[in-house]
Amino acid sequence: MRLKAELKGALLALLGVALVAVGAWIASGIRLGLWTYHEYRRYLYITDNIPVAYHLWHGHIKAGTDVETLLAEWRPDRTARFGRWVEMTWFPGGLRKDSFSLIGVTILAEDGALAEAAFWADDGLATRVFFNTMTPEALTEYQAAHKAYVDDLVSRRKKEAPQDGAANGSQPTRSETNSKPSAAGSGHRPDR
Numbered sequence: 001m002r003l004k005a006e007l008k009g010a011l012l013a014l015l016g017v018a019l020v021a022v023g024a025w026i027a028s029g030i031r032l033g034l035w036t037y038h039e040y041r042r043y044l045y046i047t048d049n050i051p052v053a054y055h056l057w058h059g060h061i062k063a064g065t066d067v068e069t070l071l072a073e074w075r076p077d078r079t080a081r082f083g084r085w086v087e088m089t090w091f092p093g094g095l096r097k098d099s100f101s102l103i104g105v106t107i108l109a110e111d112g113a114l115a116e117a118a119f120w121a122d123d124g125l126a127t128r129v130f131f132n133t134m135t136p137e138a139l140t141e142y143q144a145a146h147k148a149y150v151d152d153l154v155s156r157r158k159k160e161a162p163q164d165g166a167a168n169g170s171q172p173t174r175s176e177t178n179s180k181p182s183a184a185g186s187g188h189r190p191d192r
Contacts, residue, residue: 042125046103049092052076053105056117056130063117063131067109076107082149084111085142110138 003011047054052074055061061070067086071079076088077095086109091101102122108115115138117130134142 038125042121046092046105046119050090050105052090052107053119056105056107056119057128061107061114061117061130063114063133065114067112067114070107070109070114080149083145085109085145086112087146108134108142110134110142 043057047057052061067088071086071088074088074090077091078089080087088107088109090105092103093101103120105117105119107117114131115134116132118132119128119130121127
């Protein structure tokens with residue numbers, strides 16, 4: 001059974017379109033690390049709402065970059081300085097007082113140089129570590145310094161709590177974290 005020339009041409013065109021689509025999918029998977037439509041949608045959402053994420057995703061911001069340069073250029077929603085560490089976090093839409101974000105980008109600097117950068121989300125979709133140069137010893141030191149920082153914030157909050165015993169919470173205020181005021185999301189750090 002022989003196929004008609006028109007049908008043969010249509011099948012070849014369909015095969016060509018399928019090969020181009022598969023090639024584009026593989027290219028985006030290799031280039032961006034995004035293999036599903038949902039991951040790609042999350043990538044678009046994050047890079048549209050957190051501009052620093054685009055530059056991390058495409059390798060424009062690298063480990064070792066000076067933290068003060070990054071702070072001046074990108075203005076994080078929340079910045080915490082403790083010991084030799086600086087932790088910067090961005091949220092889609094910024095920091096909010098009435099809610100918290102379950103999606104964000106966090107960059108950690110050690111001794112004034114960027115050491116780790118990660119995008120995180122509560123559902124784990126497209127979560128990614130852009131770079132991480134921390135040694136196990138540095139990670140242990142960071143965790144101890146971060147715990148001491150949080151414990152200090154909690155103890156200061158308890159001292160400031162009203163005398164009637166009402167709970168004041170343990171989240172740091174903007175002035176405690178040296179952050180800019182904004183109209184939108186607060187968040188959390190990914191577990192280490």
